[in-house]
Amino acid sequence: MAVSRRSGSRRSPSDVQAAWLRRGLDQPGGKLPLFDERGQRLKKATVDACLKAGWAERWFHNPLKPDWLVCRLTDAGRDALTAPTPAANETEDDARQGALI
Template identity: 60%
Template sequence: MTQALPGEQAHKPTMAQLRYLHRGLRQPGGKLPLFDEHGQQISPQTIQSCIRAGWAEPWFENPIKPEWLVCKLTPAGRALLDIPV
């Protein structure tokens, strides 16, 4: 098995990752959600895996809830969703 080079997609996204990333398309600046459409917190594992893959990046720290990771889509995340940057 070969390793992906920096900036290359190492694997195909899961459905959970795609749902998470796709919701950023409807938000200013590509802000990714903290909660799903049912009000449930997005899995930290989903968020972290999208960051590791380069599809999302931390945006800012939430002063009220510092444990929440507020992220936004990256150009690679938009490309994954086939959306022009």
């Protein structure tokens, strides 16, 4: 059975998505790049998944390149990057339980 992917429903971005989103952390307005570190255009599926999850949003329309999605990082995207992963929480819980024994 498929899980619905409404805005913010996915718990954390994939490694590729997180790498793209992280690049907006230090940019004015949270602007996300159109190209990866090697100068290759980002896969549309990566951008679309982040838009659908609410981690990024369309910023403005580029009249010179109407097919390019100019996006920026959202607050939900920042939260997704800084939220602890379940594995980290389990490790902390295991450490606490070990300390109690």
